[in-house]
Amino acid sequence: PDGSVAVALRDRAEVATFVLEKSTETQALSFRKGEPLETAVEPIALARKGSELLVATGWSHTLERFDLETRTKRASVDLPKEPRAVVARADGTVFVSHASAGVLTRVLGSHVLPMKLDDGPTNVRQGFALAALGNDVIAPDVSVNPEDMNDPSMEEPVGGYGGGxxxxxxxxxxxxxxxxxxxxxxxxxxxxxxxxxxxxxxxxxxxxxxxxxxxxxxxxxxxxxxxxxxxMMSNTFTLHRVQGQTPTVTHMGTTCLLPRAVAIHAGRREAYLACLGTNRVHTIALGSEGDAKPPRITRDWKLPSGPMGLAVDGDALYVWSQFAHALTRISLLDEPKPEPAKAVAKAAPAKADAPATNVLATFALPRETARTADVDLGRELFHASGDTRISEDGRACASCHPDGRTDGISWSTPSGKRKPLFLAGRVGDGPFGWKGEHKTLGEHITHTIVANLHGSGLTAAATKSLEAYLKVMPGPPATKDNLSGPVIRGKQLFASAEVGCTGCHRGQTFTDEERHDVGTGGEFRTPSLRSIAGAGPYNHGGKYASLGDFLKSTDGKMGHTAQLPPEDFNALVLYLSSL
Incomplete structure (x- = not known):
């Protein structure tokens, strides 16, 4: 209302602030940059709650509260891993959605209350977007079933990851x-x-x-x-609606397997959902209060590549398409009025696939950094859902590797439980796969798509583009406490012969790229320790919830930690978490 704008800069650990001002001479509007707010690592989602700004950080998994008048941090609480969206209801209750924790978190003051939503006995949810409608919270997400049907009368599953x-x-x-x-x-x-x-x-x-x-x-x-x-479909689009403390769920098929943003028009009782992967925005009719009918998709629009941001202004919907670097304005009126000529921005129109009804204008915005065509195509392929070249059931690479990381889910495979590998900032020269069975990245991509996901396969050129994107995908930002006393002590222990970590984990990527049998079910390639803090649960099957549990349970098989006093053991965990 006051014309201020806050922007989360996830690679700088800060929130930039701007104030909208009008020139007294020309009446022109401009933004004046204010002092940034320093946050924990990777601020990723913002929400307004009265006089407070709520900041959810992804890599640090915290919720921070800033006083907008004094610009000071009031409080910070720890959250489950990989938060992606935050919203405050009219009653003041705060909700946080997560990419890989499988929960919707409710925050009351300093109390963090993870809500396990009832999608079935084996299902896990992945959430990236939230919106409030009065005292209701709209939470679009993907319900993931990593298990096959557990019926002893049935034969063994036929290949594949999950579902099967x-x-x-x-x-x-x-x-x-x-x-x-x-x-x-x-x-x-x-x-x-x-x-x-x-x-x-x-x-x-x-x-x-x-x-x-x-x-x-x-x-x-x-x-x-x-x-x-x-x-059994492993991924389905679901819409949760939390009324009070009671969530309801509507399964809506496979139309949006990568939901990334949601906005609400309260007067029309509609939600608008940005679907990365299909490059569409769906209109979802929520019904009137007390309406027993489930939400339903009533219309949709095709957008430039990568829709990831939505905002409602009156009867217009604005869509930010990250990959195309384009802004689209859509009329929400049933019979849209023509766009006034004076309101059309002077920018080059972005290319759109089959212009949709009600789309008033789409404009490409300038980029600060140039990207190669291979990397751009690879990014689109990585996030493409419903593409049978990549998977039979519609999954995208990003379904199991959100932001190039890991969904934290242990998937059923013909070789046993397997957790998706952490990719961002870790893709080196090979070998690739949990067992290092593929010498080249292209070979590993082809095997994953054809043998595991049962896609028809990509062309050599498309595979090369996907390789190009994976190799430049940035890892998470560095932590701020990597020079603290306990971290330095942990680094000393890591390098010591007494603990023995560097026998396998060495070099810039902390791996010798060799296969070893350490008593965990056969020979496995030494994984990189880069970004290990967010790579849990740990080991190839995701057996251990925390890094500490993993180190204790594998003592004598992978290094020696049992002899360490608690302060040294904790220092070693802190050092590993800083990598």
């Missing part, structure tokens, strides 16, 4: 997938051998089985037949 397939031998009505679009994989057991279907049913397809959650009629056909291999 399980087969049984019963006849029942259901949905089967068209083999023309989802062909049977080589080596799969053919349960139709010797079986016949009802001749009256012309819709039966010899496909891979039922798709419980996909609601696209172009991809599934009704059938009564031998419903054998059941496909």
């Amino acid at each position: 397939m399980r087969c049984n031998n019963t006849w029942r009505p259901g949905w089967t997938l068209d083999e023309a679009q989802f062909p049977r994989r080589a080596g799969n057991k053919d349960p139709w051998a010797g079986k016949t279907a009802d001749a009256k049913d012309g819709n039966l397809r010899r496909g891979v089985g039922a798709d419980f959650l996909h609601n696209d009629p172009k991809r599934v056909v009704p059938a009564v037949g031998f419903d054998t291999c059941v496909r």
